Each structure stands twice: as structure tokens, then as C-alpha cells.
Amino acid sequence: MRYWLFKSEPSTWSWDNQVAKGDAGEEWDGVRNYQARNFMREMKIGDRGFFYHSQKEKSVVGIVEVCAEAHPDSTTEDDRWECVDIKALRPFAKPVSLDQIKADLRLEEMVLVKNSRLSVQPVSEAEWAAICALGETDPG
Numbered sequence: 211m212r213y214w215l216f217k218s219e220p221s222t223w224s225w226d227n228q229v230a231k232g233d234a235g236e237e238w239d240g241v242r243n244y245q246a247r248n249f250m251r252e253m254k255i256g257d258r259g260f261f262y263h264s265q266k267e268k269s270v271v272g273i274v275e276v277c278a279e280a281h282p283d284s285t286t287e288d289d290r291w292e293c294v295d296i297k298a299l300r301p302f303a304k305p306v307s308l309d310q311i312k313a314d315l316r317l318e319e320m321v322l323v324k325n326s327r328l329s330v331q332p333v334s335e336a337e338w339a340a341i342c343a344l345g346e347t348d349p350g
Contacts, residue, residue, distance in 0.1 A: 213333040214249065214259035216274060216296065217321060225261055225271045228298045235277040235297030238330070239285045246330035250294045251280045259296060260333065260341065262322070269305035270341055273299055302345035316340045 216238055218224070223264050228236065241247055257276040263269055278295035285291075308326070317340055323329040333341075340350035 212253070212257045213335065213338040214253065214257060215262055215270070215331050215333050216259050217262045217264045217329045217331075219265045220263045220267060221265065225263065227299065228261060228272070228274065228296070229298065229301075231310040233277075233297055235275075235282060237293050237295050238348075239283045239293045240341070241283070241293060241329055243329060246328055247290075247292055247329045249291060249332060252317075253279060253294050254278060258299070259340070260338075261298070267305070268308040269309075270302060270345060271305045272298060272301040273342075273347065300347065302347050304343050304346055306340065306345045310344055311341065314340060315345070 212260045238250065241250065250343050253276045255276055259274045259276065260270045261272040263271050274296040276294050280292040280294055281289040282289060283293045312319065312323055316336055317323060320337050321328060339349050
């Protein structure tokens with residue numbers, strides 16, 4: 211299993227929107243960055259991800275799971291763009307803010323710290339465990 215982080219502006223697509231989709235999940239569509247698209251092409255069903263609210267909140271709020279591998283993005287007819295489907299698994303007991311992440315030495319090499327603009331990014335197993343501990347949630 212691999213780990214990822216999915217960033218969304220809560221005014222566009224929030225954790226509550228994701229939860230409302232249930233086990234069917236939803237396309238992580240609209241991504242128009244080649245690096246982020248390529249990361250989605252690497253994802254496998256069952257991979258886990260952090261759901262991150264950008265803009266004002268700037269915090270990890272829940273855990274999602276990839277429920278469909280890369281396929282054409284339904285929001286465009288341009289075949290260069292693909293997406294995965296994700297479903298919500300569980301919220302964090304307490305959101306983990308970007309400030310907390312930046313202050314934690316275990317996370318200093320995290321892509322979120324080094325390239326916070328990337329909307330889909332990998333997370334190492336150690337980073338996954340550290341953030342789950344900060345959010346008081348089960349990493350499994």
C-alpha cells in the first residue's frame with residue numbers, strides 16, 4: 211500500500227462532500243498538473259490518502275481510500291487528463307494543521323512542506339504514521 215495527500219478547497223469540495231458520496235466515492239477530477247496526474251497514475255485500489263483542506267483551514271481532516279484506479283477525467287474531453295476515485299474512510303479526531311506539520315521535524319522533508327501548491331502528492335510511511343498520531347487517528 212502507498213500513501214498520498216489530496217488537497218481541496220473546502221468551498222469547492224469539502225470533507226463533508228466526500229463523506230456524502232459514501233462507499234461509491236467520487237472522481238478526484240479537475241487536476242491539470244502533469245506531476246499530480248502522474249502520481250494518480252501510480253495509485254492502486256486500496257492506497258490510502260489524507261484529505262487536506264486548503265485555503266483558510268490548511269489542515270488534514272480525514273483519511274480516504276483509492277477505490278478506482280486512473281481513468282479519463284470526466285470533466286474534460288482532453289485525453290491527457292486522468293483521475294482516480296476516492297472514498298472517505300474516517301475523519302481525524304482533531305485536524306492536523308499545516309503549522310503543526312511544518313513544526314514537526316519528522317515531517318520536514320514532506321512534499322506538503324516543500325511544495326505546498328501540488329494538489330496530489332505522495333506521503334511516506336513514516337510521514338503517514340506521524341500525521342495520524344498528531345490527528346489522534348488509527349493509521350490502519
